[in-house]
Amino acid sequence: MVDTSAKGTTVFIEPLSVAKLNDKLYQLKMEEATEVYQILFGLTGLIAEKMSSIQSNLEVVAQYDMIFARAKYSREINGIEPTVNQDGIIEFVNVKHTLLGEAAVPLNVSLGKEYRGLTITGPNAGGKTVVLKTIGLISLQTMIGVQIIAEPGTNIAIFDQIFVDIGDQQSIENALSTFSGHMHNISVILAKAKQNSLILLDEIGSGTEPNEGAALAIAIMEAFYKKGSIIITTTHYGEIKRFSEQHEDFLTAAMAFDSENLTPKYQLILGQIGESNAFWIANKMNLDKQVVKQAQNYLHDRNYSTKKEPFHHKIRRPKERTKFPTYEKGDRVCWTDKKKSALVYETIEMSDEIVIFIEDEKIRVHKRQLKLEQSAKDLYPPNYDLETLFEDFHDRKKIRDLERGSKKAHKQLRKEMQERQGKKEE
Numbered sequence: 001m002v003d004t005s006a007k008g009t010t011v012f013i014e015p016l017s018v019a020k021l022n023d024k025l026y027q028l029k030m031e032e033a034t035e036v037y038q039i040l041f042g043l044t045g046l047i048a049e050k051m052s053s054i055q056s057n058l059e060v061v062a063q064y065d066m067i068f069a070r071a072k073y074s075r076e077i078n079g080i081e082p083t084v085n086q087d088g089i090i091e092f093v094n095v096k097h098t099l100l101g102e103a104a105v106p107l108n109v110s111l112g113k114e115y116r117g118l119t120i121t122g123p124n125a126g127g128k129t130v131v132l133k134t135i136g137l138i139s140l141q142t143m144i145g146v147q148i149i150a151e152p153g154t155n156i157a158i159f160d161q162i163f164v165d166i167g168d169q170q171s172i173e174n175a176l177s178t179f180s181g182h183m184h185n186i187s188v189i190l191a192k193a194k195q196n197s198l199i200l201l202d203e204i205g206s207g208t209e210p211n212e213g214a215a216l217a218i219a220i221m222e223a224f225y226k227k228g229s230i231i232i233t234t235t236h237y238g239e240i241k242r243f244s245e246q247h248e249d250f251l252t253a254a255m256a257f258d259s260e261n262l263t264p265k266y267q268l269i270l271g272q273i274g275e276s277n278a279f280w281i282a283n284k285m286n287l288d289k290q291v292v293k294q295a296q297n298y299l300h301d302r303n304y305s306t307k308k309e310p311f312h313h314k315i316r317r318p319k320e321r322t323k324f325p326t327y328e329k330g331d332r333v334c335w336t337d338k339k340k341s342a343l344v345y346e347t348i349e350m351s352d353e354i355v356i357f358i359e360d361e362k363i364r365v366h367k368r369q370l371k372l373e374q375s376a377k378d379l380y381p382p383n384y385d386l387e388t389l390f391e392d393f394h395d396r397k398k399i400r401d402l403e404r405g406s407k408k409a410h411k412q413l414r415k416e417m418q419e420r421q422g423k424k425e426e
Helices: 016-049 051-077 128-143 178-192 210-226 238-246 278-284 289-300 393-403 407-425
Strands: 083-085 090-095 107-111 117-121 155-157 161-165 197-201 230-234 250-258 263-270 332-335 340-347 353-358 361-366 370-374
Touching (some): 107 263, 117 128, 117 238, 128 155, 128 197, 161 178, 238 250
Parallel strands (some): 117 230, 117 250, 161 197, 197 230
Antiparallel strands (some): 090 155, 332 370
């Protein structure tokens, strides 16, 4: 005897001859595991002796892989190698955003020679942020040795640092509004920026009271300028536009806009100032035309409507829920959809659905599909076992025989189990 079950009703035995064979098998497995360990240990030692050479080979392979990847990528985009400088000069000649590819509108911009600051204006969705991203991305690509989509004559500076503040900086987790999020980023950038840095700031000063935001934005632009950084910003504020126009070392630029067709051209025009075209954006976003028209009127006539309007709230009355008859297990009902009689098997709480028993199947239906023919109280005597209505006679007899310990029933059960196991093995 090897062991017994928890209840003691089953005993596990193992013949002596089998026990000896099991012991031998266990011994062989242990010898096999030991041999495998010795082989792996020896191989690991051989590798460890050459680890320095292997590590050097890996580094060389990684370098070649990086070089070949750059070459394949350059061939794919028809890239060129631009002229590079360390003087903070940016000269883009038909440069395209790498991810946008051939579909992008070429970007032409010159900065760092005559001007060290650039303020981009123009409509929302007109391409201002794309210009910032293109300048930042192309500069980074050049600094890591990846060719770019451009034409000969492109000259790109190798900056010590590139700082970017683009997008909505809201954060519920850190209790930051749009404005405070931007100010947090700019504070960090201002502390780290130096002479050979590229600063890209999107919608500077936005997210707060316009006059205060514009004043703060101008002060920030001056601070970066005095550090010697190259600074490129986008804005809608007129005060920032005027500052850039008046400053001797700042240049303004506008995103081209087709006023006849009311569509952006996504083209940067240096030396100009663009309008925000808020009404065009509102129409494009399908804002109610009457609202846009009223806004255009308010732009020229400040006579706002401030009269109080009377409003009367409609009293909403709750819909009365349809009341269905109450059914009990064993009730005979008519399933109106099929025009057949059935028995109620189960009622579902907090629901208007019922499980009915029809043609040896249990089906879930809505109460509205049923019509009571005769209640269970009228159909069956008191204390009648309703479960007999939904169980096969032979199944019920088999369960009772098993409960009373019938040997014949248990023998039949074992036989059925063996047959099922035999079918599974097949």
